[in-house]
Amino acid sequence: MSLHSDQGIVLRGYPFGEADRIVVLISPNQGKVRAVAKGVRRTKSRFGGRLEPLTHVDMMLYQGRNLATVTQVAVIEPFPHLRLDLDAVVTAGAMAAAVDKVVVEGEPSHRLFLLLLRGLHALEDGAGGMDLMASFLLKMMDALGQAPALRHCASCGRRGVEVLDRFSLAGGGLFCDVCDMGGAFRLRNGLTAYLSWLAAAPLSGFTGSDGEMAVDAVGLARRFVEYHIESGLAGLAYGSVSGG
């Protein structure tokens, strides 16, 4: 049992007992953290709204035998503009839900934490759109060490946008026109180059493209994530890629 300080981003919370709430956070040092915020559901809670989802906080935690308890909270970044924009809130919620699915309790998760922080900052600064979400999901797989092959054939390593026209979820990315991977589906013209651009471009640069290419990209990224984490992504109200 010990008292320690940590920072985190609140992913979600749920009621606990009569007036308490369990807060689920991602911390760079401890991965997923579940902690009790005592009395947080009372009108005069000393925590106020500081433990709302999508808030970047600094906190003191008391580690008990089973659960940690939040003893102090200071807000580092409340993301106020993001909260006023329904599209941004939906995208931020989908990002947090995706991270919630993959972050592991007790395992350091610096890259995932930074990715979510960058995603929230991008939304706060007015970035958005399906291409932002697609880029986020591709980067999330990279942070987990499971990035899809997007610049070379996942089987033979051949490069070149013009020969990489098929994608396989099980095979881990793009396949060339020579390698035969069962279950690979053909991508629409230009999607190969678009995907590798999405994986590399900074999240802050997306200005909200919801065109057909972005719809296909986010559908494919979503299916890739769901296939590899063996779970559905909640809160991601986007369609799936066609023809697969």
Ligand SMILES: [Zn+2]
């Ligand atoms: Zn090949």
